């Protein structure tokens with residue numbers, strides 16, 4: 001299964017749909033800088049068409065048995081296995097990450113489908129017999145209707161898969177607005193759903209930019225919005241869709257700290273932090289971008305990190321010899337370089353310098369090499385901002401308490417990790433740190449699909465975390481039914497006092 005088109009159309013009601021506008025955007029190969037394809041940018045009328053298709057499909061999909069919905073998920077899951085390489089290749093080509101890394105995101109996304117296969121169990125309600133004489137009560141959950149997902153460029157398959165399998169398995173219909181920079185994975189996923197037997201219109205892909213997002217956020221027939229992306233847009237999506245009366249979950253950006261204690265196994269910590277900082281060229285919301293070296297270990301830890309970083313190979317994501325690929329755009333590359341320049345001017349040590357990295361044969365690619373800064377202070381912009389590139393800052397701190405103060409003062413609170421040999425230190429850290437996902441000797445503590453994913457503070461604007469049990473709650477609403485089936489002899493008594501159990 002390959003991408004054959006030169007321009008990605010929307011996929012609405014099971015068919016390709018060019019839309020009513022003529023706006024398009026280029027889709028780049030970040031390793032060469034060349035335009036590979038183009039993607040349609042939806043108009044408001046195109047968003048209306050996608051929502052109308054989903055609303056029509058909802059009428060029958062919400063009535064499909066939970067077993068039928070589960071079977072579609074099983075078939076879809078099998079197709080994701082069979083087409084793992086196809087998906088990984090298109091992700092790598094458009095995003096720039098290595099094929100192995102792309103394969104990993106497909107697998108982690110597939111795990112949400114495996115969770116959604118269990119929807120008959122997930123939707124089992126609660127029943128109370130004889131709550132009053134002759135009266136029973138039961139609670140069950142029903143879908144919301146048409147729900148929308150708006151997703152970022154950095155996980156073209158996995159982040160949308162956090163959303164749509166659970167939404168669809170619980171009986172909703174879905175409009176996905178993927179990142180316009182990486183549309184290919186969603187095109188393939190739509191084809192796999194159709195092959196799995198999902199009725200047309202249950203899963204729709206609307207390509208576009210802010211115009212499409214705004215139309216979905218305000219659309220009368222969209223019941224709920226799931227968003228993952230940068231913090232300013234997450235805040236905007238949360239406020240706009242909430243004001244329009246929708247249920248919203250909006251996950252934002254991050255600045256994830258690894259705290260390395262003096263008793264940690266430094267070889268293990270350095271190797272783990274290396275992968276967490278530079279994997280996917282640092283373009284992960286759970287990437288470690290700040291190391292807090294506690295006590296006197298900083299020199300030794302920085303030396304180990306330097307040696308490992310110097311061994312990394314930068315190249316196109318499609319090459320098996322690359323450890324990390326390019327970043328998504330020239331703007332993203334220049335942004336990373338700008339932060340390094342500024343930190344250097346402010347007094348940080350540039351231990352490994354990725355500025356000016358070139359890859360032979362890929363002169364126009366958006367490459368920046370892994371960069372390690374030491375003696376960074378908490379006032380430097382490279383520490384304060386989400387850089388979203390292969391830049392790791394080391395800050396030297398005297399104690400666990402100071403480390404916790406720094407992590408907790410940071411406006412973001414997505415993930416964090418502590419490296420230590422002490423159960424007591426780990427317990428203090430996990431209880432006192434203000435972040436939604438915590439690793440103990442695990443640098444990227446992304447929960448499995450049967451738990452829920454979400455940060456704290458400016459990393460999430462919503463009541464619900466994403467996927468897992470909270471995903472099921474987000475995409476459904478509870479109904480509680482109280483029943484009485486009176487025998488003939490019981491009929492006829494009328495009471496005007498507020499009813500109590502008898």
Ligand code: NAD
Nearest residue numbers: 151152153178179209210213229230233251252253254285
């Ligand atoms: P982004 O916020 O620029 O874009 C995300 C989505 O919003 C895209 O579909 C885009 O088309 C749309 N969008 C962009 N600007 C918009 C605007 N002004 N109004 C309405 N819609 C708009 O994010 P990105 O650059 O694609 O992705 C990287 C960001 O996503 C990073 O900040 C990263 O931390 C974050 N992220 C967070 C998580 C998480 O789970 N918390 C996961 C992955 C990525």
